[in-house]
Amino acid sequence: MISEHVKPILDGEIRSVARALSCVENIDGAAELLRELYPYTGEARIIGVTGSPGTGKSTLVEQIARRYLDRNIRTGIIAVDPTSPFSGGAILGDRIRMQSLATDPRVFIRSMATRGKMGGLSSAVDDALVVLDAAGYDRLIVETVGVGQDEVDIVRTADVTVVVLLPGAGDEIQTFKAGVMEIGDIFVVNKADREGAERTAKEVKALIASEKRKEGWTPVVIRTIATTGTGVDELVDTMERCLAFQASSGSRSLKELDSARRRLVDRVRELFFLEATTLVSEAEWDELAERIQKRKIDPYTAAEELLARIKEREGHND
Amino acid sequence: MISEHVKPILDGEIRSVARALSCVENIDGAAELLRELYPYTGEARIIGVTGSPGTGKSTLVEQIARRYLDRNIRTGIIAVDPTSPFSGGAILGDRIRMQSLATDPRVFIRSMATRGKMGGLSSAVDDALVVLDAAGYDRLIVETVGVGQDEVDIVRTADVTVVVLLPGAGDEIQTFKAGVMEIGDIFVVNKADREGAERTAKEVKALIASEKRKEGWTPVVIRTIATTGTGVDELVDTMERCLAFQASSGSRSLKELDSARRRLVDRVRELFFLEATTLVSEAEWDELAERIQKRKIDPYTAAEELLARIKEREGHND
Secondary structure (H helix, E strand, O other): OOOOOOHHHHOOOHHHHHHHHHHHHHOOOOHHHHHHHHHHOOOOEEEEEEEOOOOOHHHHHHHHHHHHHHOOOOEEEEEEOOOHHHOOOOOOOOOOOOOOOOOOOOEEEEEEOOOOOOOHHHHHHHHHHHHHHHOOOOEEEEEEEOOOHHHHHHHHHOOEEEEEEOOOOHHHHHHHOOOHHHHOOEEEEOOOOOOOHHHHHHHHHHHHHHOOOOOOOOOEEEEOEOOOOEOHHHHHHHHHHHHHHHHHHOHHHHHHHHHHHHHHHHHHHHHHHHHHHHHOOHHHHHHHHHHHHOOOOOHHHHHHHHHHHHHHHHHHHO | OOOOOOHHHHOOOHHHHHHHHHHHHHOOOOHHHHHHHHHHOOOOEEEEEEEOOOOOHHHHHHHHHHHHHHOOOOEEEEEEOOOOOOOOOOOOOOOOOOOOOOOOOOEEEEEEOOOOOOOHHHHHHHHHHHHHHHOOOOEEEEEEEOOOHHHHHHHHHOOEEEEEEOOOOHHHHHHHOOOHHHHOOEEEEOOOOOOOHHHHHHHHHHHHHHOOOOOOOOOEEEEOEOOOOEOHHHHHHHHHHHHHHHHHHOHHHHHHHHHHHHHHHHHHHHHHHHHHHHHOOHHHHHHHHHHHHOOOOOHHHHHHHHHHHHHHHHHHHO
16 A cells, blocks of 8 residues: 555655655655655666766756657656765755756756765665656666766666766876776767867777677767757667667666665665664764874774674663 | 884885785775774875866876975875776776886885775775875875765865866866865866966965855965976975964864764774674575565665674674
């Protein structure tokens, strides 16, 4: 039986979805809600869009979403702003970005920061994806800057990964060579009206050709001008082709298993830590940190002491 | 009493230091070594250098290290390559980078990847900093790409944070506005012989002026050309000025306390997880992950079940 507070989310009621997202973002005890929503997930396809700041990712994502709307495909967008732990909120708030889409009920846009989640950014994004998936959005686009560990985890969750580059990104390509090159299913050279776009596209193609991918999808390079929409149709077609390929080749199922395992690991860590913070007082943490700072104890011994205390207290609480 | 295997590290013997770094990078049980080294730390100053790929960070770091050597200050460099979890190793290996420095025994260069550490990248960097600090390097430069959560943690550890930008990085500055702007002590506009360097420097200055920092260090903007060394002396002088300021204002001590607490938290998590992986078999993880993937169980309930099992087994093992 579908409970009363879950039904409006499953029906995709915008305000309930928004409330659910705020809930899973800010409350560590949102497990109850997520637990109820989880069985209704698995239909959405996740698209990761990643690239350095200034590559035009946001504009590109906006254009992709518009193409999906033209095809009457409901689209959720999660824009991850990893810089925001410092500011306590998403930099480019939902309001100012993608204004042209904001009024369409078939698209849902949310900027996310790290703050407020014990499990870190990737865990927060996972939870948000559960909400949007259950709410019936068919395509979920996760936009991330850079290539930190959290971004890596997020990208691993995606069914298709789009790496956005700029013309003349020679240095960047070299840096990415052994890294992002391995995860990109589609490489976009955006701002393709700039000088060097063709050369950059060629360089990326050469890198792809030089790689020995075992099997499966061969990465595609596409030139776009996000501001005018040039190349975006080709991009969306390629994304869909990649999704279909993965579903038929079984690699989607492997990715899902990998992602399920990672989520389990994340969640076990999170649960343990929730418990640890209940069983250890703020004053205890502070006191140990001060002793570490003053070199009266090392962090390794201090952590062992603390874990022993936690286990002892667990015993008393059971 | 200083133990035999710790002494050569404290003496700064290059090969022992290198071995110690490999040990803390790859072995989770390296706590014993770190425990012994920790009391000998606290003298080194940590400088974080961060910026997008292609900004010329590595060349700049090389130039900074060279200036320190001119002043006879021993310098350790940790270049964090966050893309490498995919490739399993640092992209720009130690050998090919900073070749001009590699032969000087007063400088130590190490590239780091994420792989092989349960506690994640920031924990791996923390441990490496302990080794280099104990080995007597006076300045430790941590070079990171991008602004993911791990990078944020790393930057928080640094005494001075240098943010490297390029001329015409208008988009980037806007993205960084509320994020990196808050953490940068020094902003470098590198490749300052390119068009727009002066304007970019002005824009950053304007952003700094518009911020209401409570007190303390006022961020400085410096133009450099890393390839020729132009501006690097000014940069190093400013870094040293910032370090002196922080020591006298007490903000260094606060940062250390914050960092000690974060390390304690990281390490407790890590220890717990080491234990969890001992008490739960691979087959159990796999089986649960598969049930999650098939929506037979949700990850939240699965994690609770697993934590309960771990606690029960802990009891039996004690």
